[in-house]
Amino acid sequence: MENATFSPVSRVAICGGTHGNEMTGMYVVREMQRQEADQTGSVSITTVISNPRAVEVCRRYTERDLNRCFTKALLSSPITDSTPYEVRRAQEINALLGPKESQEAVDLLCDLHNTTANMGMCLIFYSLDWLTLHIYKYIQSNMTSAPVRALLMSSPKSEAYSLESVAIEVGPQPNGVLRADIFNMAKEAVDHTIEWLHKFNSGSTFEEGEVEAYTVVKSVDYPRDPTTNEITATIHPELQDNDFKLLQPGDPMFLSFSGETVKYEGEDLHPLFINECAYYEKKIAFHLAKKITVTLPSISVKKD
Amino acid sequence: MENATFSPVSRVAICGGTHGNEMTGMYVVREMQRQEADQTGSVSITTVISNPRAVEVCRRYTERDLNRCFTKALLSSPITDSTPYEVRRAQEINALLGPKESQEAVDLLCDLHNTTANMGMCLIFYSLDWLTLHIYKYIQSNMTSAPVRALLMSSPKSEAYSLESVAIEVGPQPNGVLRADIFNMAKEAVDHTIEWLHKFNSGSTFEEGEVEAYTVVKSVDYPRDPTTNEITATIHPELQDNDFKLLQPGDPMFLSFSGETVKYEGEDLHPLFINECAYYEKKIAFHLAKKITVTLPSISVKKD
Incomplete structure (x- = not known):
């Protein structure tokens, strides 16, 4: 480059x-x-x-x-x-x-x-x-x-x-x-x-080089009661605090208030902003992202 | 008893x-x-x-x-x-x-x-x-x-x-x-x-037995700027999250925003509610408590 x-x-x-x-x-x-x-x-x-x-x-x-x-x-x-x-x-x-x-x-x-x-x-x-x-x-x-x-x-x-x-x-x-x-x-x-x-x-x-970055693929909402629209589960303890760690099909995702585990289904992706406070009102439990690699050129200041 | x-x-x-x-x-x-x-x-x-x-x-x-x-x-x-x-x-x-x-x-x-x-x-x-x-x-x-x-x-x-x-x-x-x-x-x-x-x-x-309990001796406020009354430091990383762990003279207590450590002076006591959100408005950084032992009698329901 x-x-x-x-x-x-x-x-x-x-x-x-x-x-x-x-x-x-x-x-x-x-x-x-x-x-x-x-x-x-x-x-x-x-x-x-x-x-x-x-x-x-x-x-x-x-x-x-x-x-x-x-x-x-x-x-x-x-x-x-x-x-x-x-x-x-x-x-x-x-x-x-x-x-x-x-x-x-x-x-x-x-x-x-x-x-x-x-x-x-x-x-x-x-x-x-x-x-x-x-x-x-x-x-x-x-x-x-x-x-x-x-x-x-x-x-x-x-x-x-x-x-x-x-x-x-x-x-x-x-x-x-x-x-x-x-x-x-x-x-x-x-x-x-x-x-x-x-x-x-x-x-x-x-110098030129590579960096990793994440791009959001989709957002996941909490399970909700179809009548009241209230959440019926929160983030599973095995997912909580594990931002960026690859989430794979079958991994625990939510734990309902009565104790049932909801498992993840879908492609391997990285969860981000898990249980972010401000996302409750936006109906987001976490984002799912994929990892990309970006190749950077070397850069320097423009000479006059 | x-x-x-x-x-x-x-x-x-x-x-x-x-x-x-x-x-x-x-x-x-x-x-x-x-x-x-x-x-x-x-x-x-x-x-x-x-x-x-x-x-x-x-x-x-x-x-x-x-x-x-x-x-x-x-x-x-x-x-x-x-x-x-x-x-x-x-x-x-x-x-x-x-x-x-x-x-x-x-x-x-x-x-x-x-x-x-x-x-x-x-x-x-x-x-x-x-x-x-x-x-x-x-x-x-x-x-x-x-x-x-x-x-x-x-x-x-x-x-x-x-x-x-x-x-x-x-x-x-x-x-x-x-x-x-x-x-x-x-x-x-x-x-x-x-x-x-x-x-x-x-x-x-x-059955009768003993339990431990804490009683609050005093509360400690954050260091403040004497003019603006704004806090100038927050809980030291070595104290943060160490609720109940005995605080002794010389232990780090606050870290100022410019990087200075404020050390604890006073008798050995147990810090509680360290960096509790709701205590900012009450001007409390944490409580200091002593541990007591209480002896309980055996108890049972009163017979008619």
């Missing part, structure tokens, strides 16, 4: 508190603000608490999930008295860090999230972008405290419902709780990202 | 959803309702979802912590338009299961709770009651899936802010999440309790 070159990545945004009950991101951002880490060498950093009203009340959102408000349609919708707070806030953030997909937008946006699932560190991408995938490879090689994996979402960028170039998910952590191990993981990933950008901007070449 | 006798324990209430985001209790109660487990031999069981409005929105409470509404003052306060929902609901529950401390009250009330802390199963008592302590001993001898411990609160019963004779706390579980292992632990404890009551009511003698 040929070497690919990119313009310097000089404007970066680090966001936390996009979901107001995911504590890691907001405390990483506040600590960066306290340390006034807004300019480090070749990189200018903007730190943002994305949803301060939700942070204030320690809830995922106040009226609408902010992380679903960055579609083209919502970003350009006129503001009226009945516009939900999060749609207004999405437009504010888009004015501050974007506009999305424009020349004025920040070069890289990292949005820090938590999950109650045992996901370790998972970077979520919305496109096969060599630059962010190289950052992923760098974080993966340098992080020792947790497994680092990547999840590639397939929606087109303009329709992607969130703003970020990369979402950094860390878990397991209960909502409304701040664990030191999870805080340190996220902080380390941010530090490695900024370190990578300095190296890149100052002329380092990052 | 002499044998102690008690009247039959024939009316029992099992409550869940006292905190609307603690999922175990509400699903144990719903499953008991589905199985119509309201009368099993010598025991009549009333099952209650304590705070249905909070359950509906999956929050701890809507206006006021229901578990702090069962004081004599609040139970007898007149209802006005501005009375919080939970105070009304406490009075409703008191009419249904009480009145508290009266002859008409249920003989035993078990209230099912969750904690985000690594507490295993912890039974919380408000008085040294031989009967409930014998149930604790029985559960402890028969549970294999988790350590079972007891916490003795010292407030007088009339001023105790909650209604229950015994609160069963199980964890760790994130709020808004339902884990099968934790569900099974709570269900097993309820089953053992009912089993014990049948044996007791039908004339079994429970």
Whole structure:
């Protein structure tokens, strides 16, 4: 593969508190603000608490999930008295860090999230972008405290419902709780990202190589009572906390409240976000993904 | 010690959803309702979802912590338009299961709770009651899936802010999440309790013996910024998840966001409810308790 070159990545945004009950991101951002880490060498950093009203009340959102408000349609919708707070806030953030997909937008946006699932560190991408995938490879090689994996979402960028170039998910952590191990993981990933950008901007070449990533094939809902629509089972103890471990036909999947095991049927796939709190309202018990390998070209900064 | 006798324990209430985001209790109660487990031999069981409005929105409470509404003052306060929902609901529950401390009250009330802390199963008592302590001993001898411990609160019963004779706390579980292992632990404890009551009511003698229990000595808050009052550290990784393990002077206690360790100073004590989600708003990082040994007399049912 040929070497690919990119313009310097000089404007970066680090966001936390996009979901107001995911504590890691907001405390990483506040600590960066306290340390006034807004300019480090070749990189200018903007730190943002994305949803301060939700942070204030320690809830995922106040009226609408902010992380679903960055579609083209919502970003350009006129503001009226009945516009939900999060749609207004999405437009504010888009004015501050974007506009999305424009020349004025920040070069890289990292949005820090938590999950109650045992996901370790998972970077979520919305496109096969060599630059962010190289950052992923760098974080993966340098992080020792947790497994680092990547999840590639397939929606087109303009329709992607969130703003970020990369979402950094860390878990397991209960909502409304701040664990030191999870805080340190996220902080380390941010530090490695900024370190990578300095190296890149100052002329380092990052060699070609392969990375693994997951792509979601489908989502699985909990078993439900056909009359009440209430869940009748939860994740089986043998599946719980085994995110990324291959799920094969016959493996226990759910355990009903009266004690019956529901087994998995279907092709071998990797379960992700098992028993994620925020997915109950979305009727998702877990995602099922397949693993792909992506070959990256070597990359370096574009010379003038 | 002499044998102690008690009247039959024939009316029992099992409550869940006292905190609307603690999922175990509400699903144990719903499953008991589905199985119509309201009368099993010598025991009549009333099952209650304590705070249905909070359950509906999956929050701890809507206006006021229901578990702090069962004081004599609040139970007898007149209802006005501005009375919080939970105070009304406490009075409703008191009419249904009480009145508290009266002859008409249920003989035993078990209230099912969750904690985000690594507490295993912890039974919380408000008085040294031989009967409930014998149930604790029985559960402890028969549970294999988790350590079972007891916490003795010292407030007088009339001023105790909650209604229950015994609160069963199980964890760790994130709020808004339902884990099968934790569900099974709570269900097993309820089953053992009912089993014990049948044996007791039908004339079994429970032998004298000793049980261990914890009593809270003091609570410890997070380190805070003196100006903003925001927390500046979280639980140290070496303390996190080590509930009940003796904390000794010099042991790491907090890790600040900039990486400094704060060590414990003081007498040897046992930390409880470490990093419990609901305690952030109460400014409690964990409780510190001492261990006591209680000698129980043998007990049996009072013969007519």
